[in-house]
Amino acid sequence: MKRSAGKRVGDAKAVSASRAPASNLSASKLIDAKIEELGDWRGEMLARLRALIKQADPQVVEEWKWGIPVWSHDGIISTGETYKNAVKMTFAKGAFLDDPDGLFNSSLGGRLRRTIDFKEGEKVNEKALKNLIRAAAALNKAGD
Numbered sequence: 001m002k003r004s005a006g007k008r009v010g011d012a013k014a015v016s017a018s019r020a021p022a023s024n025l026s027a028s029k030l031i032d033a034k035i036e037e038l039g040d041w042r043g044e045m046l047a048r049l050r051a052l053i054k055q056a057d058p059q060v061v062e063e064w065k066w067g068i069p070v071w072s073h074d075g076i077i078s079t080g081e082t083y084k085n086a087v088k089m090t091f092a093k094g095a096f097l098d099d100p101d102g103l104f105n106s107s108l109g110g111r112l113r114r115t116i117d118f119k120e121g122e123k124v125n126e127k128a129l130k131n132l133i134r135a136a137a138a139l140n141k142a143g144d
Contacts, residue, residue, distance in 0.1 A: 027064040031080075034069065038082060041120045045087040046080055048124065053078065056130035057137045075140035077133060086117040097135050101128035 025033070031050065035043040046069070053060055053071050060077065063070040069080040076092040091097060094104060094114025103125065106115040118124065 027062045027069070030064040031062060031069045034082070042082045042087050045118050045124075046082060049080060049087065049089060049118070049129075052124070052126055052129055053133055056133035060137070073137040073140055074143075077136040077140065086119055088115050088117050090115045091132070091136055093136065093139055096139060097132060099132065101125055101131075103128055103132055 031046075035047045035050075037043070038046065050062075050069070050071075057071075057073055057077070059073055061072045063072055066079075071077045071080070078092065079088075079090045081088040081090065088106065090107070091104075091114050093112060094107075095110060095112050097114070099114070103116050104114040106117045107113055116129075
């Protein structure tokens, strides 16, 4: 298959995930495309975070909103944003979550959201992150 600018031509995955209308591809396929489109450590990190989210909450729903991946269970748990120097998980109700392991490292002054910025080469505290994801889902389920 021909390649153009690192993307396969004539394949659904050749569509830029950031520009694809949500109605054309499922959220999961758009997330797959985004990971492939990144093609570097950010794609690997996003794929790893996605896997951890699914392990922590097997009932999580993948969505594509605002041009980014969103994971929900009775409300938004987290978004997955990619920037030049970071992959960011934004927890919609992070300000209301206990973070005993100190994972939140950005947007700490907000009244609602909290974020974790992952930089290239950083280790992920998988156990703590899964606990945070489970707590976010439980908070959503409680309706708080």
